[in-house]
Amino acid sequence: MSALSLTNRKKVLEKKELTFLESLYLPAIFGGMIITFKHLFKKKVTIQYPEEKKNFSKVYRGKHILKRDEQGRENCTACGLCAVACPAEAITITAAERKKGEEMLYKEEKYASLYEINMLRCIFCGLCEEACPKDAIYLTEEITPANYERENFIYGKDKLVQPLGTSAHPKTYKPYVKDGKPYEYKTPVNLQ
Amino acid sequence: MEIIFSDLFKDKLILATIVFAISLGVAAYSTWAERKLAAFFQDRIGPNRAGVFGLLQPIADGVKLFMKEEIIPADSDKFLFIVGPSLFMLTALMTSAVIPWSTPLDLGNGHIFEMQVADINIGILYVFAVVSIGVYGIMIGGWSSNNKYSLMGAIRASSQMISYELAMGLSIIAIIMMSSSMSIKDIVAQQSGGLYGMEGLQGLNWNIFYQPLGFILFLVCAFAECNRTPFDLPECEAELGGGFHIEYSSMKLGLFLFAEYVNMFISSAVIASLYFGGYNFPGLSLLPEFWQSIAGVAVFMGKITFGIFFFMWVRWTIPRFRYDQLMTLGWKVLLPLAILNIVLTGGVMSFFIK
Numbered sequence: 001m002s003a004l005s006l007t008n009r010k011k012v013l014e015k016k017e018l019t020f021l022e023s024l025y026l027p028a029i030f031g032g033m034i035i036t037f038k039h040l041f042k043k044k045v046t047i048q049y050p051e052e053k054k055n056f057s058k059v060y061r062g063k064h065i066l067k068r069d070e071q072g073r074e075n076c077t078a079c080g081l082c083a084v085a086c087p088a089e090a091i092t093i094t095a096a097e098r099k100k101g102e103e104m105l106y107k108e109e110k111y112a113s114l115y116e117i118n119m120l121r122c123i124f125c126g127l128c129e130e131a132c133p134k135d136a137i138y139l140t141e142e143i144t145p146a147n148y149e150r151e152n153f154i155y156g157k158d159k160l161v162q163p164l165g166t167s168a169h170p171k172t173y174k175p176y177v178k179d180g181k182p183y184e185y186k187t188p189v190n191l192q
Numbered sequence: 193m194e195i196i197f198s199d200l201f202k203d204k205l206i207l208a209t210i211v212f213a214i215s216l217g218v219a220a221y222s223t224w225a226e227r228k229l230a231a232f233f234q235d236r237i238g239p240n241r242a243g244v245f246g247l248l249q250p251i252a253d254g255v256k257l258f259m260k261e262e263i264i265p266a267d268s269d270k271f272l273f274i275v276g277p278s279l280f281m282l283t284a285l286m287t288s289a290v291i292p293w294s295t296p297l298d299l300g301n302g303h304i305f306e307m308q309v310a311d312i313n314i315g316i317l318y319v320f321a322v323v324s325i326g327v328y329g330i331m332i333g334g335w336s337s338n339n340k341y342s343l344m345g346a347i348r349a350s351s352q353m354i355s356y357e358l359a360m361g362l363s364i365i366a367i368i369m370m371s372s373s374m375s376i377k378d379i380v381a382q383q384s385g386g387l388y389g390m391e392g393l394q395g396l397n398w399n400i401f402y403q404p405l406g407f408i409l410f411l412v413c414a415f416a417e418c419n420r421t422p423f424d425l426p427e428c429e430a431e432l433g434g435g436f437h438i439e440y441s442s443m444k445l446g447l448f449l450f451a452e453y454v455n456m457f458i459s460s461a462v463i464a465s466l467y468f469g470g471y472n473f474p475g476l477s478l479l480p481e482f483w484q485s486i487a488g489v490a491v492f493m494g495k496i497t498f499g500i501f502f503f504m505w506v507r508w509t510i511p512r513f514r515y516d517q518l519m520t521l522g523w524k525v526l527l528p529l530a531i532l533n534i535v536l537t538g539g540v541m542s543f544f545i546k
Contacts, residue, residue: 026408029510036233036509046237 061124061139064117066161069107074161075136078112085131090121107134115160119144119153199303208309211288218500219453220250226453226504233508257446265439269336276333277440277447283326284454290315291461292377294471294488298481307485308377315376316364319462320357323417326455327353330426333448334436345436348515349426353417355522360413362530363406366537367399367466376462380470384477395476398469405533407467409526414459416522418452421507425515460499461492468495 021027047054056062067075078095096113098106105111128137147153224239224246231238239246264270289309297305312318327350334346371379379399387393387401400407416423427435437448464470471488479487513521 029506032509033505036505039235040229040232042235044232044237045235048237 056141060141061126061129063119063140063142063144064122064128064155064160065138065140066112066115066157067136067138068162068164071104072164073103073105073107074111075107075134076112076115077108077110077134077136078115079110079133081131081133082128082137085127086122087125087127088121088123090118090123091128092116092118112157115157117155117160119155120150203305204309207305207307208289211293211309212285215285215288215454215457218457218496219450220254222453222456222500223253223450224250225500226507229501229504230508233505254446257443260442262442262444263439265338267338268439269338272332272336273439274444276329276336277437277444277451278329279332280326280329281447281451281454283322283329284451284458286322287319287458288461290318290376291458291465292380292470293492294485295481297485307489311375311377314374316368316374316379316466319376320361320364324354324357326451329451330436333440337436337439339439341432341434342436342438345426345428345432345434345438348428348432349419349436352419352423352425352518352522355519356413356416356423356526359409359522359526359530360417362527363409363413363533364466365530366403366406366533369534369537369541370399370402376465376470380465380472383469384472393474395469395472395474398467398472400467403467403533403537405529405536409530409533410467411463412521412526414463415503415506416518418455418459418503420452420456420503422510422512423518424507424512425518456500456503457496460496460503463499464492464495470495 069075078093080093080095083089083091083093092114093112093116094114095110098109098111124139126139129139144153227249228238228246230236239249242248242252264273290312292308292311294307297307299305330349330353331346334342334349337343367379368374371382373379373382383397383399384395385397387396387398415421419426427437429435432438437445440448471485471492473487473491476484476488476491
């Protein structure tokens with residue numbers, strides 16, 4: 001053994017000759033068969049997919065959503081922090097100035113006239129969500145569906161902005177139901 | 193012409209048809225059981241969509257295979273290409289002719305229904321002969337495909353089966369020495385007595401208690417003969433693309449796969465009748481004659497079912513051998529052990545018994 005050792009965990013492989021009983025293989029085979037026999041009676045792990053669905057984790061990160069506030073105005077001010085934070089460079093933003101009469105549509109004076117996420121580039125890391133100072137972008141529990149064309153994976157505002165009249169829940173814009181009751185979402189402390 | 197209208201011929205025809213149907217039915221449901229058991233051993237559920245518990249799965253599989261396009265490669269030997277799977281299936285089914293399913297069934301009015309298709313006095317030799325022809329099914333199928341991978345698979349299969357047939361034959365010799373008969377009917381009938389001559393253990397005079405080493409040798413060789421894990425080298429996706437049946441499609445492939453299950457059924461039947469007393473069980477002689485033969489069939493089928501379960505149990509437990517390990521095991525371990533078993537049996541018989 002060399003004197004220099006980075007850790008004390010290394011083990012030297014010892015190749016031992018098999019004893020007579022081991023070289024028969026039969027005891028080992030028998031032991032293995034007992035193990036598999038026990039598995040006959042174990043609980044099955046299968047989820048029968050169309051009937052049963054696996055619940056998503058609470059921190060699942062799926063398709064993005066651009067949030068509206070309580071009055072239905074878009075939160076996004078096109079600051080570009082999400083695009084800067086994005087490690088995959090999937091986000092493209094063009095900013096525009098809010099005109100008179102558009103106060104009902106956009107929360108602040110500046111808004112994103114173009115907001116595109118390339119879902120083929122996106123790695124669903126959620127850094128855009130963390131970077132956003134305006135509570136505007138979130139990753140929902142929705143899956144980005146498959147498609148035949150590469151162009152269709154570039155999601156514009158038509159696919160990203162929260163539809164009007166849906167729940168204010170930031171994770172999913174569907175009315176959130178838990179245990180059969182509508183679930184009231186409480187804004188986490190760090191967002192208040 | 194007279195023989196065709198005789199009662200004997202009718203009996204044999206009926207029994208042969210029943211055995212044929214049962215062999216195919218058991219083989220079909222073995223595929224279902226194999227998939228179910230594989231799933232259970234791996235904590236899964238297995239097929240459960242076709243019918244209750246997936247019981248219609250074998251029918252769905254069969255229909256699927258029949259509906260598939262049948263491709264005969266342009267460069268293949270077309271006649272032999274068809275002969276291959278047919279021969280394999282034929283030999284798999286033929287073996288069941290000499291197996292005694294139960295004691296003769298007395299139907300009253302003096303008509304006795306023999307529960308064995310053919311009681312030939314060299315029953316064991318017949319089994320070995322037919323099993324040896326089965327190698328040709330694989331060899332012809334693999335060779336006529338005109339594909340190097342299928343040929344290599346076929347060579348593996350045939351060399352493996354020929355090597356293990358030797359040890360298998362020698363492990364049987366000890367049994368033949370003990371029973372001094374080659375008729376399977378005689379061998380089964382001799383296992384009906386008391387174990388080690390004890391009166392209390394009637395119907396338990398099974399050969400496994402006299403030939404434990406021979407039994408293990410025979411069992412290992414039976415696995416190799418059926419091309420089952422751990423000796424399933426002829427089918428090998430990683431090295432051979434698929435094995436000896438790589439060029440086969442549709443029901444011709446189905447016949448190859450199906451014959452494996454028929455072989456398993458027959459091997460279990462042979463093991464049960466040679467080592468586990470066939471239809472004998474403790475308490476058989478207490479029943480009335482008629483019910484003896486009915487219960488005999490049921491018990492024999494139970495033993496066969498356990499045998500098939502054992503085949504599957506082993507398959508989903510242990511990994512396969514490497515090819516050189518397989519040959520080493522066959523020639524350097526099993527063959528000397530089988531010879532040793534013969535010498536031991538002969539020694540015990542000549543010096544200790546009588």
